[in-house]
Amino acid sequence: MIYDHQILKMGESKTDLTALNEKQHQAVISEEKRILVLAGAGSGKTKTLLQKLIYLIEEKGVNPFNILAITFTKNAANEMLDRLIISADDTEEYAEILADKNRTPKEKNTERYFFTKKHKWIDHLTLKTFHGLCYGILRNFGVNEFDNKFKIIGDSKGAKGEFSNAASETIFEVVHKVLLENCQSSEYLLHLKRHILDYQVDKIHLQNEKGTAPTNYAKPYTTLNGIKVRSKSEQYIANWLFRHNIQFEYELEVNFSDFNFKPDFYIPEANVYLEHVSEKSYPLKNKEQQFKVANKVLARTYEHQAQDTAVFNRELEKIIKDRLPANYNFNVALSFEEEFDSYHKEIKDFLRQIIRVIDIIKAENIAASEVLAGAQQDQHQRVRDFYTLAIPVIEQYQSYCINKSYLDFNDMITTTISLFKNHNEIANKYRDQFKYILVDEFQDVNNLQVELIKLFLTNENQLFCVGDDWQSIYGFRGSNVDYIINFARHFKNAETIKLNINYRSTENIVNASNEVIRHNKFKVDKEVLSNKKSNRKIHIHAGKNEAENIQYVLGQIQKLKEKGYTKEDILFLYRRSKMYAPYKERFEQAGVSVSGNTIHASKGLEARAVFIIGLTEGSGGFPDIWMGDRIYQVIRESNHDLLLEEERRLFYVAITRAKDDLFLITEKGNESSFLKEIPDDFTFKISLPFKSVIDTIKLCQGCNARLDEAFTYCPHCGRKLESD
Numbered sequence: 217m218i219y220d221h222q223i224l225k226m227g228e229s230k231t232d233l234t235a236l237n238e239k240q241h242q243a244v245i246s247e248e249k250r251i252l253v254l255a256g257a258g259s260g261k262t263k264t265l266l267q268k269l270i271y272l273i274e275e276k277g278v279n280p281f282n283i284l285a286i287t288f289t290k291n292a293a294n295e296m297l298d299r300l301i302i303s304a305d306d307t308e309e310y311a312e313i314l315a316d317k318n319r320t321p322k323e324k325n326t327e328r329y330f331f332t333k334k335h336k337w338i339d340h341l342t343l344k345t346f347h348g349l350c351y352g353i354l355r356n357f358g359v360n361e362f363d364n365k366f367k368i369i370g371d372s373k374g375a376k377g378e379f380s381n382a383a384s385e386t387i388f389e390v391v392h393k394v395l396l397e398n399c400q401s402s403e404y405l406l407h408l409k410r411h412i413l414d415y416q417v418d419k420i421h422l423q424n425e426k427g428t429a430p431t432n433y434a435k436p437y438t439t440l441n442g443i444k445v446r447s448k449s450e451q452y453i454a455n456w457l458f459r460h461n462i463q464f465e466y467e468l469e470v471n472f473s474d475f476n477f478k479p480d481f482y483i484p485e486a487n488v489y490l491e492h493v494s495e496k497s498y499p500l501k502n503k504e505q506q507f508k509v510a511n512k513v514l515a516r517t518y519e520h521q522a523q524d525t526a527v528f529n530r531e532l533e534k535i536i537k538d539r540l541p542a543n544y545n546f547n548v549a550l551s552f553e554e555e556f557d558s559y560h561k562e563i564k565d566f567l568r569q570i571i572r573v574i575d576i577i578k579a580e581n582i583a584a585s586e587v588l589a590g591a592q593q594d595q596h597q598r599v600r601d602f603y604t605l606a607i608p609v610i611e612q613y614q615s616y617c618i619n620k621s622y623l624d625f626n627d628m629i630t631t632t633i634s635l636f637k638n639h640n641e642i643a644n645k646y647r648d649q650f651k652y653i654l655v656d657e658f659q660d661v662n663n664l665q666v667e668l669i670k671l672f673l674t675n676e677n678q679l680f681c682v683g684d685d686w687q688s689i690y691g692f693r694g695s696n697v698d699y700i701i702n703f704a705r706h707f708k709n710a711e712t713i714k715l716n717i718n719y720r721s722t723e724n725i726v727n728a729s730n731e732v733i734r735h736n737k738f739k740v741d742k743e744v745l746s747n748k749k750s751n752r753k754i755h756i757h758a759g760k761n762e763a764e765n766i767q768y769v770l771g772q773i774q775k776l777k778e779k780g781y782t783k784e785d786i787l788f789l790y791r792r793s794k795m796y797a798p799y800k801e802r803f804e805q806a807g808v809s810v811s812g813n814t815i816h817a818s819k820g821l822e823a824r825a826v827f828i829i830g831l832t833e834g835s836g837g838f839p840d841i842w843m844g845d846r847i848y849q850v851i852r853e854s855n856h857d858l859l860l861e862e863e864r865r866l867f868y869v870a871i872t873r874a875k876d877d878l879f880l881i882t883e884k885g886n887e888s889s890f891l892k893e894i895p896d897d898f899t900f901k902i903s904l905p906f907k908s909v910i911d912t913i914k915l916c917q918g919c920n921a922r923l924d925e926a927f928t929y930c931p932h933c934g935r936k937l938e939s940d
């Protein structure tokens with residue numbers, strides 16, 4: 217269909233194919249039905265996608281209504297809108313609004329809305345995140361599959377980003393509520409308590425793994441009534457007594473005739489002492505003599521009986537139950553609050569584990585019952601135990617959400633998939649509408665997202681994906697880099713266009729990033745060349761400690777600011793937020809203002825100078841490989857080598873954010889192995905002695921800011937600083 221040019225006034229947008237290189241141009245005009253634009257960082261993927269959009273409308277007369285563009289985050293969608301509005305807005309008013317530091321993000325959102333409405337062709341585009349797209353479809357047609365008045369349930373209350381109608385409760389609250397209901401059953405409650413005590417409080421499985429099995433003197437096992445005992449079997453006896461509402465004393469000291477000793481258990485109501493005999497027990501002979509003299513009963517259980525719970529239970533019944541009055545009340549009244557009063561943190565952790573499992577099984581599209589069957593085969597009791605407790609909660613959580621018409625983020629995609637599968641007429645409506653489907657950051661798609669994309673495809677419509685397998689960093693969240701690496705296998709008759717010029721970074725940065733990524737095996741080989749000639753080298757700084765590194769960084773920021781770099785030109789990147797905390801604190805003290813981001817949140821960003829901190833080896837450093845608990849591994853297996861490759865891709869994303877200056881901060885003697893993958897030719901290595909941090913603060917006489925000694929002018933008020 218040719219688009220009505222009354223809506224798109226000519227000259228309103230700017231296709232500028234001459235500003236593209238040959239490969240970018242080829243991608244924009246290609247008429248193939250399945251296209252992948254594959255390219256390293258900074259090579260103009262987003263630019264190509266936007267130009268394609270404008271080209272389709274302006275040159276090919278495609279109705280914007282027939283175009284669907286999908287991004288991964290709302291921010292990315294907004295950025296794309298901004299770039300389209302700027303390209304359409306001759307007055308430059310919108311660009312000025314965006315650059316205006318006095319406007320809040322909310323005000324900018326309102327302006328974005330008005331400017332989008334003003335340019336009808338932009339307003340008629342469908343430019344959404346996967347979730348935004350599904351939300352719209354389900355609001356219109358969800359009644360056919362579920363309910364179109366659903367509410368979104370998530371981690372927090374209130375509006376969820378782009379979605380206004382949120383559930384009045386969070387996922388955590390619902391899972392907690394369901395767990396409480398399960399705990400109405402004493403059997404479930406006691407099972408849960410045993411699980412929490414064994415694996416979260418006592419952490420028995422870890423002691424075994426570390427080879428620090430308990431000695432005879434230790435009491436590492438916590439019983440259901442909260443006392444510590446020496447062995448698993450003693451813990452079993454104590455728990456058995458507790459479950460049967462039978463009072464007992466543990467290791468009560470007695471002296472019937474000659475000497476003091478402590479039988480394991482004394483059960484006053486049955487008037488019996490009980491010793492559990494294992495290979496670690498002390499000989500009983502002398503003790504028995506004393507019992508005889510005192511005319512007391514000493515019963516015994518044995519370790520071999522403890523190997524089989526049925527035998528052990530029978531033995532305990534014989535010894536104890538038969539000695540209690542016939543009308544003895546064996547029922548215990550238990551309350552969740554009382555039993556878990558000291559274990560709030562552990563219950564929270566348990567609930568979080570369940571929530572993570574819910575997320576994974578939904579993203580992997582596996583039924584809870586199937587997971588349980590698989591988990592029961594696991595060799596570890598802890599894992600089997602966890603799933604026996606977790607699966608009923610998960611199933612009840614799912615029914616609860618259905619009853620209340622709640623959908624979580626994964627549900628929005630799975631429900632849309634089943635809507636399309638079960639209602640061809642609805643799917644066809646969308647297939648007919650979207651003649652062009654453009655997907656950004658394709659390296660980050662997961663199984664559900666690809667299944668959804670495929671449901672939009674026909675032989676007539678075009679799928680145009682851009683991405684970079686070298687920048688796939690969300691494997692831990694279920695994204696699957698195989699879809700981009702083996703694109704042609706997943707999408708028949710695909711054309712792959714590789715862009716090979718990096719316009720963002722200097723030669724040394726591009727070459728260093730190429731060298732680093734060369735160490736990954738699972739990737740597509742690409743040639744990436746820099747378009748920016750420069751002799752500037754990458755700075756690697758190895759301080760003796762963090763204080764020295766902070767001091768070095770402050771000095772460098774000062775130099776950059778003196779060269780005219782603004783706050784926006786300098787970006788700090790780190791693997792984990794806590795690495796940045798001491799830097800941030802010192803920057804605040806010194807009155808320095810720069811922005812910091814986790815690398816995961818730095819996708820699409822660029823800055824003239826980038827500092828990457830925390831480049832040390834080992835746990836908490838970079839790479840930081842976390843295999844994940846075995847609990848999750850039974851549903852999503854992790855592999856050390858693939859995780860290391862993902863860490864390297866994360867490092868690649870970080871270094872390729874820098875346009876001109878790159879500073880890599882490490883510690884002397886504990887350098888990240890990734891640093892060693894950068895050839896010396898591209899770097900400049902420094903480790904100088906620095907003054908102590910304490911005596912380097914200067915006070916600005918103008919605005920009272922506390923500044924680092926390295927400053928000559930106050931970065932806040934511009935006043936020249938006097939030296940002490």
Ligand SMILES: Nc1ncnc2c1ncn2[C@@H]1O[C@H](COP(=O)(O)OP(=O)(O)OP(=O)(O)O)[C@@H](O)[C@H]1O
Nearest residue numbers: 235236237256257258259260261262263719720820
């Ligand atoms: N043909 C070109 N000529 C000049 N500059 C270009 C060209 N293509 C892209 N650029 C510039 O290169 C920079 C990177 O482009 P863009 O952000 O589109 O790359 P990208 O491949 O999406 O990057 P990344 O994957 O690293 O986020 C931008 O500043 C862009 O304007």
